[in-house]
Amino acid sequence: MSETAVSRGLDVLVVGGGSAALCAAIAARRSGASVRLVEQAPASLRGGNTRHARNFRLMHDRPAWYVPDNYGEDAFFKDLLRVTHGATDEQLARVLIRGSATIATWLDGNGVRLQDPASGVMPYSKRTAFFLGGGKAMINALYATAAKLGVTIDYDSEVVALAFGEDRDCEADILHDDRIDRITPKTLVLCSGGHQANIDWLRESFGDAADNFMIRGTPYVTGSVLRLLLDAGVKPVGNPSRAHMVVVDARGPKFDGGIVTRITAIPHGIVVDHDGRRFHDEGEDARKTHFARWGARIAACPGQIAYLILDAKGFGRALPTALPPIRADTVASLASAVGLNPAALETTIMDFNAATGDDDNVPAIERCTKGLVPPKSRAALPLVVPPFAAYPLRPGVTFTHFGVAVDDRMRVMKNDGSPARNVFAAGMIMAANVLSNGYLAGLGVTLSAVFGRLAGEEAARRAQPGERGDGD
Numbered sequence: 192m193s194e195t196a197v198s199r200g201l202d203v204l205v206v207g208g209g210s211a212a213l214c215a216a217i218a219a220r221r222s223g224a225s226v227r228l229v230e231q232a233p234a235s236l237r238g239g240n241t242r243h244a245r246n247f248r249l250m251h252d253r254p255a256w257y258v259p260d261n262y263g264e265d266a267f268f269k270d271l272l273r274v275t276h277g278a279t280d281e282q283l284a285r286v287l288i289r290g291s292a293t294i295a296t297w298l299d300g301n302g303v304r305l306q307d308p309a310s311g312v313m314p315y316s317k318r319t320a321f322f323l324g325g326g327k328a329m330i331n332a333l334y335a336t337a338a339k340l341g342v343t344i345d346y347d348s349e350v351v352a353l354a355f356g357e358d359r360d361c362e363a364d365i366l367h368d369d370r371i372d373r374i375t376p377k378t379l380v381l382c383s384g385g386h387q388a389n390i391d392w393l394r395e396s397f398g399d400a401a402d403n404f405m406i407r408g409t410p411y412v413t414g415s416v417l418r419l420l421l422d423a424g425v426k427p428v429g430n431p432s433r434a435h436m437v438v439v440d441a442r443g444p445k446f447d448g449g450i451v452t453r454i455t456a457i458p459h460g461i462v463v464d465h466d467g468r469r470f471h472d473e474g475e476d477a478r479k480t481h482f483a484r485w486g487a488r489i490a491a492c493p494g495q496i497a498y499l500i501l502d503a504k505g506f507g508r509a510l511p512t513a514l515p516p517i518r519a520d521t522v523a524s525l526a527s528a529v530g531l532n533p534a535a536l537e538t539t540i541m542d543f544n545a546a547t548g549d550d551d552n553v554p555a556i557e558r559c560t561k562g563l564v565p566p567k568s569r570a571a572l573p574l575v576v577p578p579f580a581a582y583p584l585r586p587g588v589t590f591t592h593f594g595v596a597v598d599d600r601m602r603v604m605k606n607d608g609s610p611a612r613n614v615f616a617a618g619m620i621m622a623a624n625v626l627s628n629g630y631l632a633g634l635g636v637t638l639s640a641v642f643g644r645l646a647g648e649e650a651a652r653r654a655q656p657g658e659r660g661d662g663d
């Protein structure tokens with residue numbers, strides 16, 4: 192490795208390349224700061240997990256062309272309380288929710304285009320707005336705006352060391368092309384996501400099961416900056432052994448499968464473990480979001496593997512999938528094709544079929560099994576029509592509920608309870624302050640965009656002459 196080159200005179204260094212980083216960089220630049228953004232991924236894979244996103248959550252008192260009806264501050268906060276079971280920092284949550292009221296127009300002003308819900312292309316939602324062209328288009332628009340505004344953007348650039356303290360410039364060592372550049376910015380904005388792509392770190396919390404997890408997003412979010420902050424005495428928040436997991440097709444890629452590997456047809460069939468046995472009520476939750484509840488269940492199965500089994504009728508009711516299912520004309524040959532014991536699967540299906548009702552007066556969706564453990568409490572229809580189909584299932588990790596504590600100006604909090612006055616964090620690296628449990632659709636991008644914008648503005652303000660060494 193060649194010698195370290197030192198570059199000085201920068202106001203704000205933004206670390207990361209997803210929505211939090213881009214919103215922070217643009218906001219800081221628009222506030223008059225000189226800004227450099229370093230993204231670990233190559234340009235072709237820039238954008239972190241934001242590439243995979245479709246929509247974002249926003250409060251609004253009246254309909255706008257991009258979102259119907261209304262969704263007020265209290266309704267948003269109530270939804271957040273419900274999914275987190277009350278484990279949210281109310282002050283920060285209200286900063287987030289109020290900030291969401293202006294984020295759509297701010298993004299639009301920075302080149303991001305939204306879907307018109309009247310087009311009918313996306314599902315109805317009064318809580319979220321959808322990006323035209325998805326998260327990738329959003330990311331591309333923000334990169335173009337940042338570049339146009341004069342933000343310096345470096346790809347293939349990994350932050351490998353950080354130093355900061357009161358009344359001095361920060362230091363960041365950037366690994367690029369096998370050499371280290373040391374940058375000494377006045378302020379840092381850390382937007383490098385959580386640690387969900389770091390299997391070794393996941394193993395510390397989930398044991399060997401972590402080896403069988405699929406990571407739905409970018410492999411570059413390894414928590415390296417999060418680790419540097421914790422080692423430097425920044426206060427952790429949340430719990431590294433809690434993760435948002437959904438059920439995904441086990442045949443998808445280990446990383447970056449995105450949303451298309453989700454399996455959304457569980458209520459139309461039965462789910463068995465690697466012994467061919469059912470282990471949970473497949474009809475308990477028939478909403479289209481049911482897949483989010485099955486990730487953790489499959490993570491608890493031996494080998495973290497399970498199989499969705501459908502007959503031809505159930506398959507006909509399912510939405511299309513990225514990969515076709517494994518199909519066979521008999522239950523025994525289907526079992527052999529996926530590596531299950533044929534006799535065990537035949538017994539499970541025979542018992543299941545025998546427990547399904549045949550009362551034609553009961554609508555199919557309302558039928559439940561009788562005397563079966565576990566029951567199937569909705570859409571309990573016998574699996575009898577060939578060909579039979581199977582999807583192998585694994586848990587797919589979206590993010591972990593763990594990060595660093597921040598105050599309401601996005602400054603990271605130290606273990607001694609004081610803020611680091613020139614170090615800011617935004618996005619999933621600090622999401623656990625408001626979301627230490629559960630998930631609300633569209634909250635990830637809202638968190639990143641609203642807190643990213645705020646962190647960028649605060650970092651630029653802090654970098655101004657006269658602002659340094661001030662009090663609060």
Ligand SMILES: Cc1cc2nc3c(=O)[nH]c(=O)nc-3n(C[C@H](O)[C@H](O)[C@H](O)COP(=O)(O)OP(=O)(O)OC[C@H]3O[C@@H](n4cnc5c(N)ncnc54)[C@H](O)[C@@H]3O)c2cc1C
Nearest residue numbers: 207209210211231239240241245350408618619633635636
């Ligand atoms: C499949 C999938 C679908 C999703 N769909 C939605 C959705 O529809 N709506 C929604 O609101 N949310 C969605 N989310 C969640 C949402 O994408 C994230 O919450 C959001 O993108 C987080 O943004 P971020 O900027 O904080 O982090 P990320 O987008 O994860 O970006 C982190 C960035 O930091 C970079 N980085 C990491 N370490 C370093 C380092 N040491 N040096 C330099 N750079 C580094 C990474 O390369 C990456 O670019 C989805 C997530 C996934 C995985």
